[in-house]
Amino acid sequence: MRHLPSLIALRFFEETARHLSFNRAARALCVTQGAVSRQIRLLEESLGVKLFERDHKGIRLTQAGVLLMPSVTEAFDVIERGTRHLTGSVERKRLIVALPPTFATQWFSSRLGALAEQLPDVDLSIRTQESDECHCSVRFGRDAAAHEWSELLIVERHALVGSASFTGTPVESLLDRLPALHVLHEDVRLNLWPDWLAKAGLPPHYAEKGIEFSNLQQAIHAARRGVGLAVVDLNMIADELTEGALVRLSDVEISGPFGYWLDVPEAHRDTSTVTGFAEWLRNEAALPV
Numbered sequence: 001m002r003h004l005p006s007l008i009a010l011r012f013f014e015e016t017a018r019h020l021s022f023n024r025a026a027r028a029l030c031v032t033q034g035a036v037s038r039q040i041r042l043l044e045e046s047l048g049v050k051l052f053e054r055d056h057k058g059i060r061l062t063q064a065g066v067l068l069m070p071s072v073t074e075a076f077d078v079i080e081r082g083t084r085h086l087t088g089s090v091e092r093k094r095l096i097v098a099l100p101p102t103f104a105t106q107w108f109s110s111r112l113g114a115l116a117e118q119l120p121d122v123d124l125s126i127r128t129q130e131s132d133e134c135h136c137s138v139r140f141g142r143d144a145a146a147h148e149w150s151e152l153l154i155v156e157r158h159a160l161v162g163s164a165s166f167t168g169t170p171v172e173s174l175l176d177r178l179p180a181l182h183v184l185h186e187d188v189r190l191n192l193w194p195d196w197l198a199k200a201g202l203p204p205h206y207a208e209k210g211i212e213f214s215n216l217q218q219a220i221h222a223a224r225r226g227v228g229l230a231v232v233d234l235n236m237i238a239d240e241l242t243e244g245a246l247v248r249l250s251d252v253e254i255s256g257p258f259g260y261w262l263d264v265p266e267a268h269r270d271t272s273t274v275t276g277f278a279e280w281l282r283n284e285a286a287l288p289v
Contacts, residue, residue: 008114009043012036013051013065014072020059034239035110042287094123095273098130098137102216103260106236107154108138111284118280122273135274136264138281140185145263151278153285155259156233158192160200160250163226167247174249175202179228180210181219190258192231200252220246235260260285 016025016036026033044051051065061069099108104126115124130137144150166174182189193207211228213219220237223230224245232246234253240246262281268274 005043005046008117009039010072011117012039013043014076016040017061017065017069029113031113032110032239034242037242092121092123093273094125095277096125096127096134098127098134100140101128102236103138105217110239115280119276135268135271136262139261139263140258141261142257148263148265149269151262153260153262153281154235155256157235158196158231158254159234159248160196160229161232161246162223162229162249164244164247165226166249171250174229175206180207181222181228181230182210182212183216183219184212184214195254196231199254200250
């Protein structure tokens with residue numbers, strides 16, 4: 001059995017080494033800079049060596065990176081030559097997936113490049129509303145679906161976050177002068193703020209002065225702009241944290257009770273595109289944030 005690093009991470013390494021820029025590599029791969037940084041970090045941890053040196057001037061390959069680059073490029077060249085003659089002869093398949101809007105934007109979109117490499121013969125159609133056309137869906141909720149096959153992918157992990165300009169300011173000072181940014185679910189405030197304040201041992205009145213948003217993405221955008229503070233699922237802001245657009249303001253963290261579930265109708269349970277997509281989702285969800 002072969003013991004290889006992630007091929008996705010190696011692909012991200014090759015593109016980053018070619019451009020010597022996380023930004024340009026991200027544009028070439030159609031992902032975010034945070035996604036590139038995350039894959040490089042995972043590859044370095046897997047190999048036990050640093051591949052890039054980072055400083056105020058940018059990035060450059062370490063000696064280990066210089067040694068690895070020719071082998072990676074050669075390997076991908078061989079794969080490309082071996083599959084080129086098959087292009088056009090592979091039957092393409094369509095996969096229709098329903099995703100919550102915030103999940104689609106904050107978690108899913110930065111991983112589209114990795115998904116395309118995992119399922120190269122699949123044409124993906126993303127919807128934000130479930131319908132009979134959908135082969136599967138990701139749902140935000142507390143429990144498994146009653147009449148479908150359901151699998152819990154991600155449990156929410158909430159922490160207090162805000163603009164990077166607030167770094168180093170005492171939390172209670174921030175809470176005294178800034179509004180709490182609340183998220184609604186089915187027109188009702190999620191209990192994120194009261195739960196977080198209780199675990200942090202802080203007075204509940206800090207949750208009273210606030211602004212409500214109909215979805216998490218709006219609250220994230222407001223927090224980035226310094227409008228207020230938000231208690232946000234860390235899974236949904238990995239890129240913002242990596243890029244420094246948002247920072248954690250406290251080590252206090254709460255888990256659940258909501259999460260993201262993969263629901264698959266019985267008719268599509270054993271479809272190869274759905275099983276391949278489900279396996280990819282599991283692997284991505286298991287990666288550290």
